[in-house]
Amino acid sequence: MQGEPVSLELTYANHQPDIANVVIVGGGIMGMATAWTLAHNGVTGIVVIEQSELGSGSSAKPLGGVRANFSDPANIVLGKRSLAAYETFADDFGVDIQLSKVGYLFVARTEGELESLKACAKAQQELGVDCRIITAAEAVRLNPLLSPTHITGAIFSPNDGHVKPSKVVEGYARACQELGVTILNHTQVLNIAVVDNAIDSVTTNRGTIHAPRVICAAGAWSQRIGEMVGQHLPVTAVRRLIGITPPIDGGHPTIPFTIDLGSTMYFHNYGEGLLVGVSHPEEPSLCREFCYDWVQQFSETAELIAPSLANPALSGGWGGFYENTPDHNAMIGASESVQGFYYITGFSGHGLLQAPAAAELLTDIYLGRESFMDPAVWSANRFADLDRLVQEVNII
Known part of the structure; x- marks a missing residue:
């Protein structure tokens, strides 16, 4: 038995480009939300790499809940802002995500x-x-x-409720295509080259893309992607x-x-x-x-x-x-040791319900501008001191 498939009539790229401004690893809800938010804010040359089909990892399989009902203030902020985005999603993206505000x-x-x-x-x-x-x-x-x-x-x-997750992925994917984002499915990342502590290129089973920036949105596979560049991403x-x-x-x-x-x-x-x-x-x-x-x-x-x-x-x-992650909270930020490496992962079951705001936050980090909240709380560096972690209470 499997989750609901994401059925899309998209024109996937037949040819992998040799050059990109940014490569996003992962074509789930987080990868597609990030790709769209970057493109919507004027970033070009975006390539999304998905090892299977869009949303096939976890994004079409969650409970569908969208909420701001958390114990940790940072999670409350992400949830509340994302819930507002889902309330207008059908109008903004032309896809009915079947939002049911039952609480x-x-x-x-x-x-x-x-x-x-x-x-x-x-x-x-x-x-x-x-x-x-x-x-x-x-x-x-x-x-x-x-x-x-x-x-x-x-x-x-x-004001909380639930949506159909596959429709959220569909909405973002269609909008990404309209904005010129290149989407590669059935493409595996084999290596990420780092030269002089900076991202240089991404090698897949199709060849090599020269790009100065990589965003890890690989969900359950994020730790392996982080290891390719020496960035610790403790995702289990x-x-x-x-x-x-x-x-x-x-x-x-x-x-x-x-x-x-x-x-x-x-x-x-x-x-x-x-x-x-x-x-x-x-x-x-x-x-x-x-x-x-x-x-x-x-x-x-x-x-x-x-x-x-x-x-x-x-x-x-x-x-x-x-x-x-060890504290059941996401990691959103930029690597301090590898220039051009970003991450948006480890949502511990909260990815769907935090995706719009999380993608907005990472876009602000990427563009070097002030955001709606302090991104430091989401840094992967917090796991250097496990005794200081704040555990989320309202988890499923």
């Missing part, structure tokens, strides 16, 4: 979890995010599939599995994207059925084969907060990757 509902089952959600609410409200702490009874009114018995409270953010690929329940007559009631904070068990509407899952413990690997090992863990929590969802019958599903 996000993080559910607590202990007093400690509820206190954590209260701290999250305070941080979000200080940054202008519409959210509120609600009772178990209020949570059930928003989501009738829930049972209040084991719920101590929840946080609800009404971890499989995540998603299930789809069969349609029911009349469909389920429209519900928020609902997550149990303690277990990360989640579910939301998906057609006439539901998209369901949980962050099942996995060893780091590049395996994304679908299996059912996670269903028992999902059901154990479902029995407590949404009994009707326990032991779900699944009609489909797929496996994808989280590109995790």
Whole structure:
């Protein structure tokens, strides 16, 4: 079982150019959002290299959530700004991404979890995010599939929701093509040459591109790309599995994207059925084969907060990757040791929902101009001191 494919009628480049101003490694949501944002800001000579098909790595396979509901202020800023971009995406790009603003509902089952959600609410409200702490009874009114018995409270953010990820990739890809971006699919990066501590060229299975700048947007494969130039990018690929329940007559009631904070068990509407899952413990690997090992863990929590969802019958599903960093936060910036090497990766499951703002931030770094936030918090250099890392709480 696989994620939804990105079906595009694009004219891919038959010939790899010999020269480029910048090569972007990775044709997923982050690579395409970055390519478009650079081109939209006047950068020319952009080449995107994708080892398979656009969005085939993880970008067509996530949960689809878009939110500003985080604990860390930097994540809140990226989420809020990206959510605003998704609200106008259909008008801006001419592609319906099926934005459903049903809200996000993080559910607590202990007093400690509820206190954590209260701290999250305070941080979000200080940054202008519409959210509120609600009772178990209020949570059930928003989501009738829930049972209040084991719920101590929840946080609800009404402006959040979910989109169709493959449509976001499609929108950016079409717009990139209109702006003259060269897109190479089925192209593997074999080496990145560095001369005098500066990017010199990129060699692929098609030949060599001479370019003074490279942007790593390679998701789960980013650590290998970083190693080619001597830049440490601590990204670990971890499989995540998603299930789809069969349609029911009349469909389920429209519900928020609902997550149990303690277990990360989640579910939301998906057609006439539901998209369901949980962050099942996995060893780091590049395996994304679908299996059912996670269903028992999902059901154990479902029995407590949404009994009707326990032991779900699944009609489909797929496996994808989280590109995790040690603190579950992204890396966005420019290498301090290799001139011309940039990175936008390690989003730890938040790539789709942070892509528009993250691409804007990297574009500002690339162009050497002031941005909407201090980019230093996203630097890969922070991993030199693991004891000072700030862990994101609201993760799935």
